[in-house]
Amino acid sequence: MRRILFATILSLTAMPAALADEDIVLRGMGSFHIGGRVAEISGKPIREIVRQPGGPLTKYDPNGQFMAEQMYVQYFLPKNRKGKLPLLMWHGGGLTGVTYETTPDGREGWLNMFVRKGWDVYVSDAVERGRSGFSSPDVWPSEPTFLNYQDPYERFRIGEGAGSWNADPAKRKPIPGTQFPVESYGNFMKQNVPRWLSTDDAIIAAYVELVDKICPCAVLVHSQGASFGFKVAEKRPDKFKVIVAIEPATAGILANAPALKNVPVLMVFGDHVEEHPRWAAFKKIDLAYADAIRAAGGKVDVVNLPELGIKGNSHMLMMDKNNAVTADLIQKWLADKGLVD
Amino acid sequence: MRRILFATILSLTAMPAALADEDIVLRGMGSFHIGGRVAEISGKPIREIVRQPGGPLTKYDPNGQFMAEQMYVQYFLPKNRKGKLPLLMWHGGGLTGVTYETTPDGREGWLNMFVRKGWDVYVSDAVERGRSGFSSPDVWPSEPTFLNYQDPYERFRIGEGAGSWNADPAKRKPIPGTQFPVESYGNFMKQNVPRWLSTDDAIIAAYVELVDKICPCAVLVHSQGASFGFKVAEKRPDKFKVIVAIEPATAGILANAPALKNVPVLMVFGDHVEEHPRWAAFKKIDLAYADAIRAAGGKVDVVNLPELGIKGNSHMLMMDKNNAVTADLIQKWLADKGLVD
Numbered sequence: 282m283r284r285i286l287f288a289t290i291l292s293l294t295a296m297p298a299a300l301a302d303e304d305i306v307l308r309g310m311g312s313f314h315i316g317g318r319v320a321e322i323s324g325k326p327i328r329e330i331v332r333q334p335g336g337p338l339t340k341y342d343p344n345g346q347f348m349a350e351q352m353y354v355q356y357f358l359p360k361n362r363k364g365k366l367p368l369l370m371w372h373g374g375g376l377t378g379v380t381y382e383t384t385p386d387g388r389e390g391w392l393n394m395f396v397r398k399g400w401d402v403y404v405s406d407a408v409e410r411g412r413s414g415f416s417s418p419d420v421w422p423s424e425p426t427f428l429n430y431q432d433p434y435e436r437f438r439i440g441e442g443a444g445s446w447n448a449d450p451a452k453r454k455p456i457p458g459t460q461f462p463v464e465s466y467g468n469f470m471k472q473n474v475p476r477w478l479s480t481d482d483a484i485i486a487a488y489v490e491l492v493d494k495i496c497p498c499a500v501l502v503h504s505q506g507a508s509f510g511f512k513v514a515e516k517r518p519d520k521f522k523v524i525v526a527i528e529p530a531t532a533g534i535l536a537n538a539p540a541l542k543n544v545p546v547l548m549v550f551g552d553h554v555e556e557h558p559r560w561a562a563f564k565k566i567d568l569a570y571a572d573a574i575r576a577a578g579g580k581v582d583v584v585n586l587p588e589l590g591i592k593g594n595s596h597m598l599m600m601d602k603n604n605a606v607t608a609d610l611i612q613k614w615l616a617d618k619g620l621v622d
Numbered sequence: 623m624r625r626i627l628f629a630t631i632l633s634l635t636a637m638p639a640a641l642a643d644e645d646i647v648l649r650g651m652g653s654f655h656i657g658g659r660v661a662e663i664s665g666k667p668i669r670e671i672v673r674q675p676g677g678p679l680t681k682y683d684p685n686g687q688f689m690a691e692q693m694y695v696q697y698f699l700p701k702n703r704k705g706k707l708p709l710l711m712w713h714g715g716g717l718t719g720v721t722y723e724t725t726p727d728g729r730e731g732w733l734n735m736f737v738r739k740g741w742d743v744y745v746s747d748a749v750e751r752g753r754s755g756f757s758s759p760d761v762w763p764s765e766p767t768f769l770n771y772q773d774p775y776e777r778f779r780i781g782e783g784a785g786s787w788n789a790d791p792a793k794r795k796p797i798p799g800t801q802f803p804v805e806s807y808g809n810f811m812k813q814n815v816p817r818w819l820s821t822d823d824a825i826i827a828a829y830v831e832l833v834d835k836i837c838p839c840a841v842l843v844h845s846q847g848a849s850f851g852f853k854v855a856e857k858r859p860d861k862f863k864v865i866v867a868i869e870p871a872t873a874g875i876l877a878n879a880p881a882l883k884n885v886p887v888l889m890v891f892g893d894h895v896e897e898h899p900r901w902a903a904f905k906k907i908d909l910a911y912a913d914a915i916r917a918a919g920g921k922v923d924v925v926n927l928p929e930l931g932i933k934g935n936s937h938m939l940m941m942d943k944n945n946a947v948t949a950d951l952i953q954k955w956l957a958d959k960g961l962v963d
Contacts, residue, residue: 317812346772414814430686432686
C-alpha cells in the first residue's frame with residue numbers, strides 16, 4: 282500500500298504545476314471572524330489618552346466587556362470547483378495564514394495553488410495571531426514570545442542547526458541544497474508574529490467552531506497547527522474527511538487517536554529530520570500517534586520526501602522552492618482519497 | 623463646481639451596485655510585507671520554554687536581531703482592469719485591512735466592490751496591527767490600548783453618544799435610522815485589534831515604502847488612516863494622484879498642506895457629525911486642512927452625505943448597510959477625475 286502510494290507520487294513529480302499566469306476565477310471571496318468570548322474586566326483605573334497627534338484627550342477605560350479569543354478566516358471559492366469539500370489551511374507557531382499566501386521570495390503559495398486546483402480554500406489566523414487580534418494582560422496574564430532572526434533559521438532546518446546563523450548573510454551556513462529561499466530570509470522574518478504559550482485551549486475552541494460552521498472538510502495543517510488539527514479532529518471526527526499534516530509538531534492526544542479511525546491522514550516530512558534532535562523527537566511522537574490510529578483500524582500514510590527523491594525541504598515546505606511539487610503530491614493524495622472531481 | 627459634483631453624485635444613488643453574484647476574475651492575487659527594520663536587543667536573560675504541550679524545553683532568547691515595524695499588504699488584480707492606477711485602502715485606528723473585506727453582517731466590503739469595478743486593490747494592515755505583527759516591550763516601551771464594547775459603540779456614532787451602550791442588546795440606544803448593522807455589533811468587535819499610541823512614525827515610514835513600491839496610486843483612507851495618508855502624501859505628493867478620505871481623523875500637518883496642491887482630495891462625512899463634539903472637532907481640523915490645500919491652488923471636494931439625502935451613516939461607512947451606495951459615489955468621483963477607463 283505504501284509502495285503503491287509512493288509510486289504514484291513519484292510519477293507526478295514530473296507533472297507541470299498549475300500555470301501561474303492563468304486567471305483565477307472566483308465565485309466568491311471574503312472573510313469572517315468566528316468564536317470568541319466576552320471577557321469582563323473591572324477595577325482598573327480610567328485614564329485619558331490622545332489617540333492621534335493633535336487630537337483631543339479622550340477617555341480610555343480598561344474596564345468593561347472585551348471581545349477575546351475570536352479567530353479570523355479568509356476564503357476563496359473558485360468557480361470551477363473540483364475539490365469535493367472545503368480545504369482548510371491552518372498555520373504553525375509564530376505565524377499567520379500568510380504562511381500559505383506567498384513565499385519569502387514572492388512566488389505563489391499553496392493558497393493560490395489549491396484555489397487554482399479548484400478547492401474552496403479557507404485560511405485562518407489562529408487565535409491571538411494576525412488579524413485575530415489579542416487580549417490585554419488583564420485577560421491573559423502571560424506574555425507573548427518573540428522570535429529573533431537566529432531562532433527559525435537554526436530551528437526550522439534552514440541553516441545547519443545551532444551556530445549556523447550569522448547577522449552577516451555571507452557568513453550564514455544554510456543546509457547545502459536547501460529548497461528554502463535563503464536569500465529572502467528577511468522576508469520570512471517579516472511574516473513572523475508574536476505568540477502566547479497559554480492560549481492552546483482558546484485556539485482549539487475557535488477551530489472547533491470553525492469546523493462546526495464549514496465542515497465536513499479536508500484540513501491541511503502545519504507544525505504547531507497539526508497539534509491543533511489532530512486535537513480538534515479527536516473532538517469532531519465526523520467533520521474531518523482527511524487530514525494532511527505537514528511536519529506535525531506535534532500530534533494529538535495519544536489516548537484519543539482511535540477517534541480518527543475513519544479519518545485518513547497524510548503526514549509529510551521534509552529533509553534532514555532525523556539529523557535534527559528536535560524534529561526527530563517530534564517525528565517519533567507523530568509516528569506513535571499514527572500507529573495508534575492504525576491500531577484502531579485507521580489509515581495513515583507517511584511520506585518522507587527524501588525517500589521519493591525530493592531533497593532539501595526545510596520545515597517550511599509550503600515556502601520552499603519546490604512548493605509546486607509538494608502541492609501536486611498533496612493533490613494526488615487527495616485525489617486518491619476520492620476528494621477531487 | 624461643488625454644485626455640479628453634488629448633482630452628478632445624487633444621480634448615481636439610484637444606480638444598481640455591482641451584482642454580488644457575478645464572478646470575480648483575477649489576473650493575480652497575493653500578499654507581501656514591506657518596510658521594517660532590524661532591532662537589536664541585548665542583555666536580557668535567556669530562558670527555556672515549552673513551545674507546545676508535551677514538547678521539549680527549548681531555548682528562548684529574547685536577545686538578538688528582531689524584525690520590527692514591517693507592514694502586511696494583500697492585493698487583488700482584476701482581469702478586466704478599469705481603474706487606471708492601483709487603489710490602496712488604509713484602515714483606521716484599532717482595526718486592520720479586514721475593515722474593507724467584509725461587513726459585520728457578512729455582506730461584501732469595499733475591497734470586493736472595487737475589485738468588481740475593475741481596480742487593482744491593495745489592502746494593508748498598519749504597522750503593529752493584524753498580520754503586520756508587533757514588537758516586544760524591549761523594542762517598543764509603551765503598551766498597547768484595547769477597546770471595550772462600549773467605546774466604539776458610543777464613539778463611532780453607532781449609539782447616541784455617551785450612555786447609549788448597554789451590555790444587554792435590548793437596552794442599547796442606537797442612533798435612530800442608523801445604517802450601521804447594529805444587530806451584528808459583536809462581529810465588529812471581533813475585527814478590532816489592539817493598537818499602540820507611539821508608533822505613528824513607524825507606520826508612516828512603512829506607508830512611504832509602500833507608495834514608493836506601488837504608486838502612482840489612488841489612495842483611500844479612513845479615520846486614523848487619513849492622518850497617515852495625508853502625511854505620506856505630503857512627503858510623496860507625486861505618488862498620490864488622488865486621496866479619498868473617509869471621515870478623516872484627522873488631517874495632515876497644516877503647514878505642509880500646500881504640497882497637495884496637485885492631488886485632488888475627496889473628503890466624505892457621514893451623518894450626525896456636527897452633533898458629536900469629537901467628530902465636529904475633527905471635521906474642523908479636516909476642513910482647515912482642505913482650505914490650506916485650496917489656498918495653495920489645490921482642489922478638495924467635501925461631501926456631507928446627509929446633504930445628498932444619504933442619511934444614517936456611522937463612522938464606519940464601508941460597513942454601513944448602504945456601503946454599495948457610498949462605493950458608487952466614490953467611484954463616480956474617481957471617474958470624474960479621469961481615473962476610470
